[in-house]
Amino acid sequence: MEDWRHAGFGLYLHWPFCQSKCPYCDFNSHVAGQVDQSRWLTAFESEIDRVGALTEGRLLNTVFFGGGTPSLMEPALVQGILDRIRATWTLANDVEITLEANPGSVEAARFASYARAGVNRVSLGVQSLDATDLRRLGRMHSVDEARAAIAIAQATFDRVSIDLIYARQDQTLPAWRDELHRALDFGTSHLSLYQLTIEDGTVFGQMHAKKLLRGLPVEDLAADMFELTQEVTRTAGRPAYEVSNHARPGDESRHNLIYWRMGDYAGIGPGAHGRITLPDRRLATEAERAPALWLKKALQAPGLAERTEILGNDSRATEYLMFALRLREGASLSRYTALAGMPLPRTAIDELIGLGLLTEADDRIQTSETGVMMLNGVLRCLLADRRSGD
Numbered sequence: 001m002e003d004w005r006h007a008g009f010g011l012y013l014h015w016p017f018c019q020s021k022c023p024y025c026d027f028n029s030h031v032a033g034q035v036d037q038s039r040w041l042t043a044f045e046s047e048i049d050r051v052g053a054l055t056e057g058r059l060l061n062t063v064f065f066g067g068g069t070p071s072l073m074e075p076a077l078v079q080g081i082l083d084r085i086r087a088t089w090t091l092a093n094d095v096e097i098t099l100e101a102n103p104g105s106v107e108a109a110r111f112a113s114y115a116r117a118g119v120n121r122v123s124l125g126v127q128s129l130d131a132t133d134l135r136r137l138g139r140m141h142s143v144d145e146a147r148a149a150i151a152i153a154q155a156t157f158d159r160v161s162i163d164l165i166y167a168r169q170d171q172t173l174p175a176w177r178d179e180l181h182r183a184l185d186f187g188t189s190h191l192s193l194y195q196l197t198i199e200d201g202t203v204f205g206q207m208h209a210k211k212l213l214r215g216l217p218v219e220d221l222a223a224d225m226f227e228l229t230q231e232v233t234r235t236a237g238r239p240a241y242e243v244s245n246h247a248r249p250g251d252e253s254r255h256n257l258i259y260w261r262m263g264d265y266a267g268i269g270p271g272a273h274g275r276i277t278l279p280d281r282r283l284a285t286e287a288e289r290a291p292a293l294w295l296k297k298a299l300q301a302p303g304l305a306e307r308t309e310i311l312g313n314d315s316r317a318t319e320y321l322m323f324a325l326r327l328r329e330g331a332s333l334s335r336y337t338a339l340a341g342m343p344l345p346r347t348a349i350d351e352l353i354g355l356g357l358l359t360e361a362d363d364r365i366q367t368s369e370t371g372v373m374m375l376n377g378v379l380r381c382l383l384a385d386r387r388s389g390d
């Protein structure tokens with residue numbers, strides 16, 4: 001069996017525009033005046049045709065509209081893209097079609113049209129249920145708007161996920177516990193709960209460098225918040241299945257599982273990444289990041305907007321381990337061996353098990369709750385022999 005078939009095939013589409021730029025965000029997202037969405041449709045269609053020819057005959061398991069703010073896409077654009085996708089691949093019976101949405105009232109009004117176009121899952125960027133913190137995070141929506149958007153989403157789509165950011169300025173452990181309980185009370189089957197990361201090149205990054213971002217939690221408090229998050233979500237029946245992702249068993253994001261289980265995915269749109277296995281090689285693809293340039297190149301000639309690199313066996317095996325150890329289900333030792341051409345060092349595995357950072361059952365190793373917080377160290381230890389042998 002080709003390795004990617006362990007996990008399936010998905011399609012990621014990137015919409016790079018937002019109404020405003022949030023101070024913490026380093027995603028490829030831009031504020032633009034007028035966007036000619038019909039030109040974008042033509043560009044997406046032509047890229048779908050190109051990738052479709054490379055992957056002819058495949059069953060498509062998932063589609064993900066990410067951003068930026070895909071809920072700023074006109075429903076006709078989403079419909080047009082999904083029509084082209086349906087004409088290109090056979091869709092799995094249980095195909096998952098997700099769209100990331102900001103929880104403003106304008107976007108909620110579009111949900112029904114997205115559902116008619118074929119979207120069956122939304123991921124809502126709620127970020128916080130505290131009015132002051134929403135303002136500090138530079139968000140355009142209020143807590144009430146978020147509540148309303150969640151209710152509309154739940155009435156419209158089969159599956160709804162919400163994103164929250166914790167470890168925020170001046171946030172206490174009891175306040176996070178309370179907020180998390182309120183978030184779980186909405187009853188969504190999936191939650192993405194991210195620790196605030198201060199990224200270079202963002203407004204928060206600049207403020208942090210000048211010591212102007214006060215009240216961020218010290219490391220111990222952030223670790224306590226992570227542990228609390230694990231415990232509260234587990235008790236509420238939506239345990240972590242990945243570092244930051246929690247779901248009712250069976251309601252995990254199938255699209256993200258394709259990344260983490262190292263399946264194949266095509267990435268279309270500015271800055272999108274992909275992994276495509278061809279009969280004789282596995283390709284890593286990366287699209288041009290700048291929206292205007294991507295649009296121009298995608299309209300000009302097939303493939304012009306994309307760089308490709310062939311992935312060697314070492315990179316494939318390392319990538320597999322890096323992603324699989326983020327998952328509660330862990331990594332298959334035999335799959336790693338098949339990819340790397342040699343097994344992971346037994347001594348390193350035993351040492352990490354002895355330290356309580358890994359567990360092992362049958363053919364799989366998993367990071368423990370402490371191990372997942374020290375993932376980089378765990379990977380360094382497992383891959384040390386490989387590096388010294390390179």
Ligand SMILES: C[S@@+](CC[C@H](N)C(=O)[O-])C[C@H]1O[C@@H](n2cnc3c(N)ncnc32)[C@H](O)[C@@H]1O
Pocket residue numbers: 024025026027066067068069070100101102103124125126127163164165194195196197198199
């Ligand atoms: C592509 S983004 C956003 C989707 C949508 N535009 C929104 O903001 O609601 C996906 C998620 O990443 C998370 N995120 C972005 N930047 C982050 C940061 N610096 N630290 C933690 N989480 C972050 C947010 O929760 C966000 O909803």
Ligand code: SF4
Pocket residue numbers: 017018019020021022025026027029067068069102125
């Ligand atoms: S967090 Fe979302 S809305 Fe804010 S800039 Fe990033 S992608 Fe845009």
